Amino acid sequence: MHRAHRLLLALPFLFAIGPQPLPAQSSGRISGRVADAKTGEAIPGANVMIAGTVLGANSDPEGRFSINSLAPGSYDLRVSAVGYRPFLRRSIAVAAGAQVQLAVALEQTLIETGEVVVTASKRRQSIEDSPTSVGVMSNRELEQKNQVYLDKALENAAGVNFVGGQINIRGSSGYNYGAGSRVLLLIDGVPVMPGDSGDIKWSMVPASQVDHVEIVKGAGSALYGSSALGGVVNVITKNAAVKPLTHMRLSAGFYDKPMYAEWKWTDRLLHFDDIDIDHSQRIGKSNLMLALGRHQSTGYAQNGWYQRVNGLFKWQRQLTPKATLTLSSHYETNNNGTSLMWRSQSEALSVAKEALGDRVKSDKFGLNLFHRWAANEKFALNTRVSYFRNFWKNYFHDNLNASQANRIGVELQGDYQFSNSNALTFGTEEAWDIVESGLVGNHEQYVLSGYIQNERKLISALALTLGARYDLQKVDTGFKDENLSPKVGLVWHALPWMTLRGSSGSGFRAASMSERFSNSVYSGLQLVPNPTLKSETAWSHEIGASVLLLPLLSLDLSAFRSDYYDLIEPEPTVTQEIRFVNITRARISGLETSVQLQPGIPGLSLTTAWTWMDPRDLDLDATLAYRPRRISQTTLIYRIGPVEMSADYRYIARLDQVKLYPLEDRVAQKTLDLHLTWHYRQWSLGGHLNNARNHNHTQMERTLLPIRNYMLTLSGTI
């Protein structure tokens, strides 16, 4: 595993080729400010694209943007932000050495349309040009949901549900005891999956530090490799501002009494509070952002307490007119009790007496370096270097264990825009995992990948995407695996108001070290290793249509099907052991629809999404465990002057199959959250009632989800 040295040796070379200055007089610049057309307030995080080039930018917290290195000529500029109608300015003339200053005023819309996304194709593109389904959750939506952590906010995204903290996109993951995920989590485009467990730690980046989240559904392995078998979630953090800007969010709340007196386990008031502050400003030629957060809760269930501290640091600098460098780091320290299973259904908020002192302490640290060099309008080279460390130590009554996983990654990505109708994305990626763990032993893993994707307009309204990725994985045990993940996609803008899309792609996921080597106790269950686990593979297909009838409604329909081979699933044995095995064949097929409706009452909008699935274990001719057959989410928003009222309702059908306690009661999940927010200048005061109807349900056996809780939030900018 001396390849890491090779990677590190390569870095100076990579940066040397990056910031090559060109004569300043040869290029021009478009800069400006993006603001709300009605209020004049800055719109942060707006996506600014120069059509037919690789150039673009995001507006900072003050709404400002700047695109440099433009050769003299005429350009089309497109600006989009979630919640606003896209802005298009054609034929902007840029002269050599000149700066074009623009004031971009975006009109609010309750119907989302035309967002620019960066995850589906690893480059900026309008969401309508993506051949796969992409969901976007904006900062405004995150604030409206007022959830501290992203997993709670993402529960409202179409086709998404959680089981025991594990994200499922269209039923992909099921539940596997935190030992791996079929959804890849990226923070600012960098994978942050711990090398030992390979699952997602949602508390790493609090929602208040996030600009927006992109959710790519279906196999994403053709660009992202292993773990993206069921989809990709890319968390885009806030950018630093030029002017000093401080944003804060304070919230506190408490849990209601349990619905049933038998469940009461304490006379104390069970409460939680959160503080998040971020500050950004320009120092010299650099933009800096520092965010800190502290989050604590007594928990609603016995031993469900936690104390967390988060930090996020971002430093951005324009090295030359063509080169930008971003250094970012995120850190979290977490101390929490564990309440994995209830004592009994009669004491559903209590844990077994012997587990009362069980707790886990963990630290996560990520450091990312991102360098972008736009040689000209046609070609850009992106370099990402990342380090991620995950450490945890548990103090359980039946086991003491600790694990440390380090991951180093390097990615080189080239974007070449041949013309307005032909774009090429290609790159290589190397990742090196080093794990020292009482859970999985000491192991090293190396992954080398290469990918290429071409998007070409066959005619003006029809675009074809072809791509493939090759991955080579080596584990120190001698295990070696190679995978080729091809993909094809078509987008047809059939009518001005209708786009049809279709995609088909292969994906794979290498077994995580936890799945392969775990040898420990988890909630009284013994995890046993299975070093012979094969990688799982899948073919995913999707056809979809999006219809946009402004200003009334937007509608998206998809039919999807994923055929899995050697699907890795946990198999509990009679000796209370859990071992991961390859299920030979499985299939998840279904339909998904999402509708945004503005029914004609000013300020009122309705968003609803429905997903129907048929998750089958084809070997056993049975429903796959921990996958619901139906999910729906509905959000109703009413804005009147400075007041915004909203309601989120989630329905998740009763699970047909579970692995451990199939005889015990299971019910559908029916959660209603109510929000009332008053906006005054840069400040917002919100009252929130989560699980308003106090519906008691579980996502996995013997774990009750949060009962009704009340929360007050104050957020604003200084």
Place this chain on the structure above:
Amino acid sequence: MKPAYLLALMGLVLFACDDDSGIKPPTQLSGFSGTITFKGAWPEDTDQIRLAAALKFPPSTIADVLLGDALPVGGDSIRYTFYTNPVALQAVGVVWKEKGQAWDATNIIGYYFPTENHLAPGTVTVTRKDEIVPNIDIECDLTKVKRAVNSAIGGMLRVQGAWPAGASKVVVAASTAPVLPSSLLDLTFSFPMDAGFDSTRYIIAVQPGTYKLVAALVIENGKSIGMESIKGAYYSFGGIKIKNAETRVLDVDLTLIFPPGSLRAAPADKPSPYTKPLK
């Protein structure tokens, strides 16, 4: 009515209503009850005992077993009630846990036997939400506890002929009984294996002792275990001696012979056509 008022009113109505269609504490109690008696001295390394009810016997996964709460240790007898939703159980027993070891739902020290036939476990059926089935009495033999060991009996399990349509699982059992086992407590089982193989290796973790009989049992879909399940056997008059907790005898090969026809065993007074000749 203005939309704002309407929404506020709707919110208030929703707020006023709790949704009690979710998980709730059990109000009607159903299950079964009885007395557990203990024979022999309590081993010092006893950590816990629990009642276990099997949806399928022998169980293949933990989902086939309902484990009760820990029962008091050290007495001669216990009155118990085991609460469960209506269910048909193929076996009910008491499992023993050794100090420092994980739960093993096959470490059974007593079964519910409603008749004198102790080679097939008694079934228990709870039919209604308010029914407690009485008199599910269990006698435990504390000399039958199984400690964590490395010792094992194993070998090849081969199949001759075509698998009958009803075959579901195969387990291999070893018996310490002097002649033929008279109770399931005399048997130690392997993990159940899916039927359908041509040959496979089996292994049974066994306690030190002398084992006279090793037998393969074929279990039909939806049925429990019994003497009629024995389809292939290896008798050893001298006995397979497992001297200590490290002894492993791994050459005890068995053959399952399936003639054309059903799964039904031969009458007891005739030699079984499925049984390998005595060694």
